[in-house]
Amino acid sequence: MSNEQQYNELDEEIDILAYVRLLLSKWYWIALSCIICLFLAFLINRYATKVFQANSSIMIVEKEDALGSMSSLLKEFGSAAGGKTNIDNQIGILQSYSLIRKTLESLDFQVSYFNHGRVHDVEIYKASPFIVDLDTSYNDYNDKNKYKPEYIDILIISDDEYRLTIERDSVTINKTMYWGEQYQDSTYKFTLRKAENFDMENFKDKRMNFRFIINNYNNLTKVYQKNLVVEASSKKGTIVNLNIKDNVPEKATDFLNGLVNECINQDLEIKNETSRKSEGFINDQLGEISDSLLFAEENLKDFRSNNKIINLSDEGTLLYRKLEEQEKTKSQLNIKLKYYDYILRTIKSDDVQDIKMPSITGIDDPLLNSLISQLNKLYTDKQVLAYSATPDNPNLQIINMKIEQTISSLVDNVNNLIESTKLELNEIKKEIEKTDGNIQQLPSTERELISIQRKFDVNNTVYNFLLQKRAEIGLTKAANISDIRIIDEARAENAEQSFPKLKILFLLALIIGIFIPCAIIILMDYIDNTVKDKTDIEKKTSLPVIGTILHNRHADKIPVKTKPKSSIAESFRAIRSNLPFFLKNDGQTNIIALTSTLSGEGKSFCALNLAAILSLINKKVLLIGLDLRKPRLAEMLNVSNNIGVTTHLIGRDSLDDIIIHSEIQNLDVIVAGPIPPNPAELIDSLDFANFMENCKSRGYDYIVLDTPPIGLVADTIKLAQFADCNIFVMRQNYTKRDSITLANSLYKEQQMSNLCILLNDVDLYAGYGYGYGYGYGYGYGSYRDKNKNHGYYSDEDMVKVPWYKRIGRR
Numbered sequence: 001m002s003n004e005q006q007y008n009e010l011d012e013e014i015d016i017l018a019y020v021r022l023l024l025s026k027w028y029w030i031a032l033s034c035i036i037c038l039f040l041a042f043l044i045n046r047y048a049t050k051v052f053q054a055n056s057s058i059m060i061v062e063k064e065d066a067l068g069s070m071s072s073l074l075k076e077f078g079s080a081a082g083g084k085t086n087i088d089n090q091i092g093i094l095q096s097y098s099l100i101r102k103t104l105e106s107l108d109f110q111v112s113y114f115n116h117g118r119v120h121d122v123e124i125y126k127a128s129p130f131i132v133d134l135d136t137s138y139n140d141y142n143d144k145n146k147y148k149p150e151y152i153d154i155l156i157i158s159d160d161e162y163r164l165t166i167e168r169d170s171v172t173i174n175k176t177m178y179w180g181e182q183y184q185d186s187t188y189k190f191t192l193r194k195a196e197n198f199d200m201e202n203f204k205d206k207r208m209n210f211r212f213i214i215n216n217y218n219n220l221t222k223v224y225q226k227n228l229v230v231e232a233s234s235k236k237g238t239i240v241n242l243n244i245k246d247n248v249p250e251k252a253t254d255f256l257n258g259l260v261n262e263c264i265n266q267d268l269e270i271k272n273e274t275s276r277k278s279e280g281f282i283n284d285q286l287g288e289i290s291d292s293l294l295f296a297e298e299n300l301k302d303f304r305s306n307n308k309i310i311n312l313s314d315e316g317t318l319l320y321r322k323l324e325e326q327e328k329t330k331s332q333l334n335i336k337l338k339y340y341d342y343i344l345r346t347i348k349s350d351d352v353q354d355i356k357m358p359s360i361t362g363i364d365d366p367l368l369n370s371l372i373s374q375l376n377k378l379y380t381d382k383q384v385l386a387y388s389a390t391p392d393n394p395n396l397q398i399i400n401m402k403i404e405q406t407i408s409s410l411v412d413n414v415n416n417l418i419e420s421t422k423l424e425l426n427e428i429k430k431e432i433e434k435t436d437g438n439i440q441q442l443p444s445t446e447r448e449l450i451s452i453q454r455k456f457d458v459n460n461t462v463y464n465f466l467l468q469k470r471a472e473i474g475l476t477k478a479a480n481i482s483d484i485r486i487i488d489e490a491r492a493e494n495a496e497q498s499f500p501k502l503k504i505l506f507l508l509a510l511i512i513g514i515f516i517p518c519a520i521i522i523l524m525d526y527i528d529n530t531v532k533d534k535t536d537i538e539k540k541t542s543l544p545v546i547g548t549i550l551h552n553r554h555a556d557k558i559p560v561k562t563k564p565k566s567s568i569a570e571s572f573r574a575i576r577s578n579l580p581f582f583l584k585n586d587g588q589t590n591i592i593a594l595t596s597t598l599s600g601e602g603k604s605f606c607a608l609n610l611a612a613i614l615s616l617i618n619k620k621v622l623l624i625g626l627d628l629r630k631p632r633l634a635e636m637l638n639v640s641n642n643i644g645v646t647t648h649l650i651g652r653d654s655l656d657d658i659i660i661h662s663e664i665q666n667l668d669v670i671v672a673g674p675i676p677p678n679p680a681e682l683i684d685s686l687d688f689a690n691f692m693e694n695c696k697s698r699g700y701d702y703i704v705l706d707t708p709p710i711g712l713v714a715d716t717i718k719l720a721q722f723a724d725c726n727i728f729v730m731r732q733n734y735t736k737r738d739s740i741t742l743a744n745s746l747y748k749e750q751q752m753s754n755l756c757i758l759l760n761d762v763d764l765y766a767g768y769g770y771g772y773g774y775g776y777g778y779g780y781g782s783y784r785d786k787n788k789n790h791g792y793y794s795d796e797d798m799v800k801v802p803w804y805k806r807i808g809r810r
Helices: 003-025 027-047 070-076 082-094 097-107 217-227 249-307 314-348 366-386 394-439 444-479 502-527 534-540 567-581 603-615 633-637 645-649 679-683 686-697 715-720 738-748 803-809
Strands: 051-060 111-116 121-123 130-134 151-156 161-168 171-178 182-184 189-194 209-214 229-232 239-246 484-488 496-499 545-550 590-596 621-625 667-670 702-706 725-731 755-762
Touching: 003 027, 003 502, 027 502, 051 082, 051 249, 082 229, 082 239, 082 249, 097 217, 097 249, 130 209, 217 239, 239 249, 249 444, 249 484, 314 394, 314 444, 366 394, 534 545, 534 738, 534 755, 545 567, 567 603, 590 603, 590 715, 603 621, 603 633, 603 667, 603 702, 603 725, 603 755, 621 633, 645 679, 645 686, 679 686, 679 715, 725 738, 738 755
Parallel strands: 545 755, 590 702, 590 725, 621 667, 621 702, 725 755
Antiparallel strands: 051 239, 051 484, 051 496, 111 121, 111 209, 130 189, 151 161, 151 209, 161 171, 182 189, 229 239
16 A cells, blocks of 8 residues: 555544544534424424324135136236236225225215314314214215315303304304204304213313314325225235224224225125126016916916816826926027027127126026126126226226127127027927817817916916026025135224334434534534644645644733733743744844734734743843734734834834833834835835844844735735744634645745744634644643642633533533
8 A cells, every 4th residue: 555545544534533523522512403303302292193003904815717717818818817916906996086985985084073272183083072964965065166174163162052163264253053053154054963972061170172174075085095005915915904094093993994894895796796687687577477477377266266177187187297398398498588689689788797697597508608607707807907907907908808709709609599499499389289289189178277277387387487596596695705804903902103103203303413413513614614723734734833822711912921821821832842943043033923814813912922922931022013004013012003113114213212111021012103005115125124134133032023914915925034934823713724725835935934834723622622732732721620720730810601601602
């Protein structure tokens, strides 16, 4: 691994550690954010409308796929397996609009009752103290153009009265009414009556407001359709799970159970549809033949009574029985012809799904039975698939194609059966004529009795035959069961609260409470282009950092004198210790120039305190204010700025006149003087060079120059030529990082020699002051009890901010 890669990895580690330190330093923001988020989570859990999820499961019974069945037909065309299709179809039916609407109407969900609270309304399902009897014929409450749902407020006054309030279009309707009294306006017509659980004792001590709303079944169905989830428990299984979310668990469970029951009833209705239609056909035939049977029975009874004949002779009995069998056969053939004609008429009327099964007429033709069974099965599958499929669905198109093919085959088969039946009918008619000829040879009275008896027996035989078939159909209907089996009914006690979930809510609040402030802090730090700490400087330049000056927590302008044991005084001592590495030790006067990029970075403050700290070691120091445009030294020292450098350079005052002997021993000061109109020309003049030489000749050990900001004026570049050490002052959280590039440029272009950087106003408590070295990075600036000073220095006179003010400031 190259050195460059190692440095890059080290920089990344430093960046990560810096962000960790930054976040840890802002712990109070993160803690406050967590407290707020947890409090909001508590409010949500306390006042949010709770949502419950009810669950149930059903099993769909699959039948064996017989040859020629729908499943096998679909497989021939590469479609899905019949079992899977059936499950998907049942899921589609359960989620269908029509079934959900039918369920809601059967459960009478049109009126919803609420307890009107201060924060939100709570639905009271099957627990309302009153019941609304709605006149649905007065208005179509399911037509959105005629009715817009609105809340109707009810205040219970007494056992006899209540107050009704309706707010509509900025108009409030208030009316006191009696229980059982009918209310009517342009929209509503209803009556409120007391429920069985009505007890006025519950309302005496407290005012309880209720409200109800009349739902639009169309909108309500869409809501339940959206909230209902129906899915197979596994790909290969036939168990289907249902769940729905609602504010009231009892209401959710009633809906699920009602939906499953409606689906079971609908499945049975589809299965019994063919039997009902066959039963209807038989009832029609029974109605026609019962009159004929009754008439024949009366004729037979009257004939025997009038002619005193009870039984036939042996020959007559033999001929009668033979004729009876022939007439029975003829009647059955006529019924078959009627059935075949019925099939053709039904096909022509495009009502093919209503064809009755041939078994009701005693027809046992295997091909006909197979075709009709297959056709009924195709129409049943089409009806089921239509609940959840569009007309373009491939499976639906395949079913339609198979229906057309089956109908074509059925028509051909029926025509063939009609021809063969007519041939049989002609043959049996010939046999009947022959038997009639033999009967004509019998006595007239016996012949007439046989004729009347024959009509009665024929009608009676057909009548009994139809009764038998109707009984068989009844048994078939009774034996039919739905393909849907209930595995687990929905139960209110098993309903789970899906919102709000306490653990998830508080965990989410904690995550958000940590993430949001962290993201904001990191983002603000990312877009913040100011210098944060010594690391920012060392990343962008090879210039040495002479030291760092801590944040001045004192009101004094010269804390190195007034607070010699303070942490800021110690940081100036550290710089004083580093100065010999940047200066020559030849006994001559050393000139130190301090500059910065912009004003406000603490350049004058650092120059004053550096000069003061140097004078405290018995060094003779001269501090010169050369920021002629915006002088600050006179104000900081509380001296007059009427004379100074500018008045000396124009020849008005001598050098001795402008030198001020400060209160600090060995420290002399020359302030800038009045602001001149031409500061650049004064600095660039020969008089200024002579001024600097005269100052050096006075025997000072150090001359400290407070120069103008180099980012604003060019005077500092000229002044830097007089300096033995140039100090570039940067301020934490104030100086832009581009200033480091400026310092690099000045050094590389040799405009400023022997250049170093000083980082000012470092706040150890802001999260960037860790690791500044020399033992003043941890704890030296912390407040200690003045009676328990165990450190090397103390800030006992530092302004102490009360804890509550510190929290408020944070």
